[in-house]
Amino acid sequence: MGRWEPNAQSRLRQAAMDLYASRGFERTTVAEIAEKAGLTERTFFRHFADKREVFFAGSERLRELLVATVTDAPVEAGPAQAVAAAFESVAADYFPPVAFSRQRQSVIDANISLQERELVKLHAVAAELAAALQRRGVSELRAAIAAESGVAAFKVAFSRWINDPDDRELSTHMREALAELRRAA
Amino acid sequence: MGRWEPNAQSRLRQAAMDLYASRGFERTTVAEIAEKAGLTERTFFRHFADKREVFFAGSERLRELLVATVTDAPVEAGPAQAVAAAFESVAADYFPPVAFSRQRQSVIDANISLQERELVKLHAVAAELAAALQRRGVSELRAAIAAESGVAAFKVAFSRWINDPDDRELSTHMREALAELRRAA
Structure with missing residues (x-):
C-alpha cells in the first residue's frame, strides 16, 4: 500500500x-x-474514530457551516431568517448525492443506536444555533425556538428528499419545509 | 412484604x-x-422493564394523550392549532412536580445513552402526531411540519420550565413557546 x-x-x-x-x-x-x-x-x-463515525464524519463541519452562516447574517436579519438562510445554504451545497444518503439512511433505520446517535447530533446542532443567535443579541426563548424549529424543518426536508420518487433537490425540499413552517404559524 | x-x-x-x-x-x-x-x-x-425505563415509564401514555387530543380536535382546527392544543393540554396536567423533573433531568444530562433515549422518544412523538394529522386529511408535508415544530416548542418549554428560577408552570412556558413559534414565522 x-x-x-x-x-x-x-x-x-x-x-x-x-x-x-x-x-x-x-x-x-x-x-x-x-x-x-x-x-x-x-x-x-x-x-474515522470507529465504524459508527463513518455515518457522522461530516456532522461537525455541518454544524460549523450552519453556525458561520447565522453568525455572518446581516444585522437586520431576524433569528428565523438567519436560521433559514443557514439551512438553505447547506441544503444546496453540503450533502452527498441522494443515492448515498438513501443507502446511509436505510442502514440507520435498521439500527436503533445509530438512530439515537443521529438525533443527538441534530440536538447539538440546535443548541449551537441557539447559542449563535444569543451571541447576536437574540433572547434565549426566541433563539431556542428559531433554532429548534429550523432543525425541525430540516428533519422534515431531509426525510422528504431521500423518499422523493421524483428526485427533487434537497434545497427544493428545504425551501418548501421552511415555507410551510412560516405558513403554519 | x-x-x-x-x-x-x-x-x-x-x-x-x-x-x-x-x-x-x-x-x-x-x-x-x-x-x-x-x-x-x-x-x-x-x-418497569429495566432501570432505564424508570425515566420513560410515562412516555407511552404521553403519546396516547397527545394523539387523542389531535384526533379529537374540532374539524375546523388547523394542524398547528391541533398540535398546540395537545401540548397545552399535557403541559397543564400530565407532568410530575418540577422538583422530580429537575432531578430526573440532572441524571439524564450526565448520561449520553439516556439523552439518546429521550430524543428517540420525542422523535416517536413527532411521528405519531404527524400520522394522526394525516388521518385528519392533512397533507404529509403540512402534518410533518406541524408535528415537528410542536415537538420543538415542547422541548424548549420543558427545558425552560426545569431551569426557571421563578418556578413558573410548564403550561405557562408551553404557551410562551407556542406564541414565539407563531411570532417567528
Missing part, C-alpha cells in the same frame, strides 16, 4: 456503506471495510 | 431517582432501588 491514497475518505465511506447495507452494520468489521476500499485499517482510523 | 403496595410505582420511581442522583445511574442496581422503596425486585419488574 503506497502513501498516495486519493479520495481515501470517500472510498472508505462508500465501501463501509456497501458492506453495512449488504451484511448489516453490526456484522461488518473495519478490516473488511479497509480491504474492500483497497486501503489499510490504519488509513481507516486516520479518517 | 405484604401484597398491599400503595403507590408502588411512584415510590420506586422516587427511590430510583434519589439513588441515580446520589451515586450515578450506572452504579445503581434494581435490588438497591427496591430496598430503598421498601419493596421487592419482583415488584420493580412488574412496573
Whole structure:
C-alpha cells in the first residue's frame, strides 16, 4: 500500500456503506471495510474514530457551516431568517448525492443506536444555533425556538428528499419545509 | 412484604431517582432501588422493564394523550392549532412536580445513552402526531411540519420550565413557546 491514497475518505465511506447495507452494520468489521476500499485499517482510523463515525464524519463541519452562516447574517436579519438562510445554504451545497444518503439512511433505520446517535447530533446542532443567535443579541426563548424549529424543518426536508420518487433537490425540499413552517404559524 | 403496595410505582420511581442522583445511574442496581422503596425486585419488574425505563415509564401514555387530543380536535382546527392544543393540554396536567423533573433531568444530562433515549422518544412523538394529522386529511408535508415544530416548542418549554428560577408552570412556558413559534414565522 503506497502513501498516495486519493479520495481515501470517500472510498472508505462508500465501501463501509456497501458492506453495512449488504451484511448489516453490526456484522461488518473495519478490516473488511479497509480491504474492500483497497486501503489499510490504519488509513481507516486516520479518517474515522470507529465504524459508527463513518455515518457522522461530516456532522461537525455541518454544524460549523450552519453556525458561520447565522453568525455572518446581516444585522437586520431576524433569528428565523438567519436560521433559514443557514439551512438553505447547506441544503444546496453540503450533502452527498441522494443515492448515498438513501443507502446511509436505510442502514440507520435498521439500527436503533445509530438512530439515537443521529438525533443527538441534530440536538447539538440546535443548541449551537441557539447559542449563535444569543451571541447576536437574540433572547434565549426566541433563539431556542428559531433554532429548534429550523432543525425541525430540516428533519422534515431531509426525510422528504431521500423518499422523493421524483428526485427533487434537497434545497427544493428545504425551501418548501421552511415555507410551510412560516405558513403554519 | 405484604401484597398491599400503595403507590408502588411512584415510590420506586422516587427511590430510583434519589439513588441515580446520589451515586450515578450506572452504579445503581434494581435490588438497591427496591430496598430503598421498601419493596421487592419482583415488584420493580412488574412496573418497569429495566432501570432505564424508570425515566420513560410515562412516555407511552404521553403519546396516547397527545394523539387523542389531535384526533379529537374540532374539524375546523388547523394542524398547528391541533398540535398546540395537545401540548397545552399535557403541559397543564400530565407532568410530575418540577422538583422530580429537575432531578430526573440532572441524571439524564450526565448520561449520553439516556439523552439518546429521550430524543428517540420525542422523535416517536413527532411521528405519531404527524400520522394522526394525516388521518385528519392533512397533507404529509403540512402534518410533518406541524408535528415537528410542536415537538420543538415542547422541548424548549420543558427545558425552560426545569431551569426557571421563578418556578413558573410548564403550561405557562408551553404557551410562551407556542406564541414565539407563531411570532417567528
